Structures are given as C-alpha cells and as structure tokens.
Amino acid sequence: MSKVAPPNPLEMLAYNIAQMIEDDQIVYVGTGLPMVGAILAKKTHAPNITLVYESGGQDPLEGQMPWSVGCPFTYRKSPAVLEMAVSFGQCAIGYVDIAFQGGAQIDMYGNVNTSVIGSYENLKSILPGSGGGNDIGSLTQKSVLVGLQTPDRFPARVDFITTPGYLDGGDSREKAGLMGGPIAVVTQVGIYDFEPVTKRMRIKALNPGMSVEIAQACTGFELLVPDEVPFIEPPSDEVLEILRKEVDPRGVFIKMPAR
C-alpha cells in the first residue's frame, strides 16, 4: 500500500488543470487553483512552459506561490515586464497558447459570470467584476474554465455573460467576432469539453470515484454524455508529493475546508 494519502477533490482539480498544459507552451495564469495547476505542470511534465500574468509579470524565475497576480513572484528576475494593455495584446496576436479562468457561474455553452448574481437592477449578490477574465477568454486561442461544480454554479444560462464562451452555441461565438474559445471545463468532478457542432458541454472524463449520475446531479442543465466515459488515472505519489510539499505547502488552495 502506498503511504501517500489519495488526492482530495481540490488536488484532483489542480492535477487536471496541470494536465491541460503541454510542455513549451506560453501559459496565461490567473489567481487561485489555475496558478497551482500551472506551477505543478512546470514542476512535473512541462518544465519548459513560460508563465505570463496580466499585471505584467512575464517569465519569472521559479519561486514560491504568488500571493496575488501582482506579487513579486510573478516577475521574479523577469527579463522584462509589460504594461497591462500589452500583456493582453499578446493573447490577441497569438503569442499565448492557453489560459485559465474561474467563475461563480459557468453555463452549458461555457459562458462565464464573474459580475453579478441576479442582475444589476435586482441584485442578489455582486461579484468583483471581469478583471482580466473577459480579455483572456475573448482573445486567447485556448481557454480552460475552472469551477466548483454545483447546480447553482452550473446553470443552463449564466445570469450575466462576463466572459463569452460559445454564447448561444453553434457558430454564435465566431459571429460575434471572437477568437479562440474554451476547450475544456475542469471541476472537482472531472473534465468536460464542448461538442464540436452544438458547442454544448459534454463529459470528457471523470475523476476516480465519480459517475455520470454524480456529474449530472452537480449540474443545472443536461450534460451530453459520450458512449464511453473514461476515468482519469489519479496522480502518482511522486506528483502528489510535489503538489503538497513544493507547490502549495501551506495548503492555501488544495486543502479541503473544515466542515
């Protein structure tokens, strides 16, 4: 028996984020779990990726987990830093391969809401706003959405489209003039992709111990289910040790909250 405890759902989430990244890519990193996943990728299967941040930090020397996207660890001995408009410009002109985005709500077409629950006229709760989310999701070739999956957080339609996914599905994203698009959604349940024609969210693979029924129960709309649903191999002990000891040793993002 292995002495290393099996991954908890947040650790699986971080691991699945990391698996989205291929070596040598330029990766646009936001705050929170995507940062954990990107740093895990760099310390394991993708040592030659270059991390870029919206605050302007580019290609930092390896160090601790940044406390914020503006943290000195995002531009630690960087050869250069860029102004914000230029940093986003890189996504538009094709110098960024993949980006990650979280959201309070993600819908069946991959639209993301980080603005408001309810509406601005009839507020239930107000969220921080787009920040760089809209820019990254509108401009980057491939984006990956990250969220904790519950029926409330995964409604059929988001209350407010802060970052467009495939809008109303089909070719509506392209028609709106947007480039790139979301390629996957990573949650504590598993990984989803978008059916190529309708652009509806579809199960791609599930975490160990999960099932199609659980995935559907965590979702506010009908998921597309392929004929065969593969299960994701859990990370090796070695990868888990790196995640726990080197990437997020204080467990800020990967420790499950106490009940």
Place this chain on the structure above:
Amino acid sequence: MEFMYATKEQFERLVDFKGAREYHLSKSRKKKDKRMSLSEAIAEYVKDGDILAETGFSYVRSPIQAYFEIIRQKKKNMVSIGSPMSNTSYLMTMGCVYAIHLSYIGVEMRGNDKNFARAIKTKQAEILSIWSHGSMALGFKAAQLGAPFIAAKQLLGSDMLKYNPYVKVIENPVGLDKSEPVVIIPALFPDVCIIHVQKADRYGNAVIEGPAVNDIALAAACRKVIITAEKIVPEMTIRELGNACIPFWYVDAVVELPYGALPGCCPGCYYWAREWWEWLVRVGTPKQENVDDIMRYWVFECKDQFDFIEKLGGIRFIDQATRLMEAAQANIDDSLVSFDYQEVIPKWD
C-alpha cells in the same frame, strides 16, 4: 444618460479629448521644484467631483497612503476608474467616491469584497459603466497615444456591452473582412491620478520598477498627476539611469513619501502587510460600522505613514517586509526567510 449621483458633465468629461488637450495646453511647462507635502498635494490637486484614476495594481505600488489622505480630507462626489480599482471599495463607503466605472473590485482569492457589494446595494455609490481590465487599459492607452479611439476584440458578445454606454460595436471598416465585428473604445481622460514610484526627481521625472500596469498611459491621459516617491533622487541620477517612464511636464506635484504604498507592497522596497488585507476583507467589510472602526484606527488616528507603521509593528514590521521583498525578488539568499504567516481569521466565503 440619467444617473443617481453623477452629472452629465462628469460622465462626458472622461471622454472629452478636446477638453483634456485644452487642459494639458494650459499647464505650466516650467521645470521647477514641484515638491510639497502629501496634504498640500491632495488639497491642491484632488478636488471634489474629480474623476480619480486608480494606479498600480490594486495593492501593488498603489498610492494607498495618499488615498488615506483623501479620506482624511473628506473629499466627496468623486468618480473612480481604474483597472484594477480595489481601493475604490473603501473610498466609496467613506463617502469620497459616489460613482464608478467598474473593472474589478476585489482582493482575488481572499473572497468577495462585501464593502463594494454594500456600497452598491445600499446606493452609497452607483455604477456608470462596466469594463474588463484590458478594454479599459486600451482606453487609457489610446489617450496616451493621442488616438481618439482604439478598435478592440474583447467585450464582444458579453453583457458588459449593455452596461457600457461609452463603447460601440461596429464592422471593421478597414479590415480584410469588412463584416468583422470590433469594439470601439474611446480614449479615456480621467481628471487626476496619483502614481507611487520608487524614484523621482524634484521636477517629476519618475522611474517605475516592476510592472507599470497602466501608469505610463495614465500619467499622459490624466489632466493632473501627483507623483509620490519612495526616494527623491538628484536629476542626474535619473539622467544616468535613462529609464524614466513619466516625463516631468506631465507632473503637477512631487511628494517624498517613503512607505507610501503601505499596507500594499512596493517592488524593490517592501512586501505587503498581508494580515492587514485579510483583516480588512474578513473583518473590516461586512458592516459599515466595521469599516468606520478600521478607518478610524488606521486612517483618522494616523497623521502619516509613520504612525501607520508604528501600528503595524514599527521597525520589526519594516525589517521583515523589506526582507520578504528582497527574497521574493531573489536579491538575497532566501534560505532563512519564511513566507509563512498566520491567517488569524477564517475565510467565510
């Protein structure tokens, strides 16, 4: 446009290219010693009703001690803009800002800012327009470039378009594909910004270390610019470095303000007072009386940044904050530096 608080004139002034040009033309070109105290600079150049642009990156090289002085001087009816603009949160609940052009108000993974939510819900402040970081950054950049607008590819398809009366979707008239949608973002000209820098000379030539974020563009765009600096250096030092990114003629006032970005961090100088921020978000924001308490203790009962530092722990705090920044930037052997700290208050959301 009908607003609850903001005037039509305040709304239009943000995109008044000619007005900003006229203002810039009227500014003194004299290369003179512009040093003054923080309270003089805020009294003279930040006026009730001004459109204030936030600088730095929320709590990185942001002029937070100057924002505290704005609160002490009880400025009011201001409109705030910035990408990001997290300090606007308490400027709203302290009654200085009554309208905002929203990009992002929050403290990243430390949870939603309840102060901001309350300010909007209880109508202490109103939202005039909604942006993404990049689209607003392009508005500031257009102003710096002297371009009346920039055509962009973000915002398209989003609901922000419905809440942003300044931008407009058109078909790219000069593109290879003449039917391609683009968003027209006007050049944005706020009234005033305060930019905290590591080095400046007495005339206002300023050097920024680390990410400049939007500050180079904002220095050009804003009608009035206040520089607060960790160090005032001889002009010849700036000339030898040759990397000033803000020229003196943009600048109205220069304030020597060491530790002026506290409780935020300043690249090359000091790391955050991280506990302060967590305290603010988790304890200081749920109710107005909590904000009032925090602001009384940290702002009204501090005459300057040195009183503030005493409350943070004095020389021990400064030594630790300096050491953490040096280690974060890989300038010292960091084997003896620990980035661990105690999160005293649990995260609620």
